[in-house]
Amino acid sequence: MSSEKTIVVEGASDRKRVREIVNEPVEIICTNGTIGVSRMDELIDELFGRDVYILVDADKAGERLRKQFIRELPEARHLYIDRVYKEVAAAPYRHLASVLLGANIDVRGEFLQKDG
Template identity: 35%
Template sequence: MNKVYIVEGRHDYNRLKEIDPNLMILITNGAAISMTFIEELKRLEEDNELILMVDADNAGERLRRIITRHIPSVKHIFIKKEESTSKNGKKVGIEHVNRELLKEALSDIKTPTNLSDITFEFLYDLGLLGEPDSKKRRLALCEYLNIGYVNGKNLVSRLILFGYVQKDILEALHELET
């Protein structure tokens, strides 16, 4: 089964080709994704492994939600915002990631499983939702798990998507606190 990487733009495409010219890459052409493109992905999904690698910004997260909604089996690569910010600090994108980090990211593919016991109540009990410092704690957890940053509402979905269970979250928080 071939791997097909899905990126937002031409610069992302070029950056990945620098790492490995043999990668199969599709470009969404930004956040305005069409249903024609979604249908193309659905056809490709039949014989290929689809891997989503979008920017760590609002447009990238929007794309991630749309594509995941239509193609639940799509796999994910996350790159932290601070690792994908341009030198002048004004732009965020895969094209700004240094070569070594990009190579590492290509081997850290998250596969959706949806086998989880995570609930909103569990995250509230841990202070990841509904507390003054919840955002800070969520950010640290998301970074530790390398699942991209999400708000409280979407944290449950992201953890469930990748099959994290309560034990995983408790262990992660314990590691973060020590």
């Protein structure tokens, strides 16, 4: 299996937030919410052989998307933000950095102390 890492997020603001924190080459794919069957098939082909991490919002739309990935891409690793923050983009930097670090994704050290 390739060591290339890919993080799947819902929106552009999620991608921006994660990109700020991550300190290694990682592809961040934006689904823009729920995705149809044909786009899911394309994604599965695109992600074959990669280390895939699913990082979606802690809301109904995010859970629907997560269930879709569990069915279609069972080898993906699921990362969870605390439900209190609801959205990836709204989670404090420190929280998001610790979630990513817990998945062996290298993060910029300053975000382990940073709030907001």
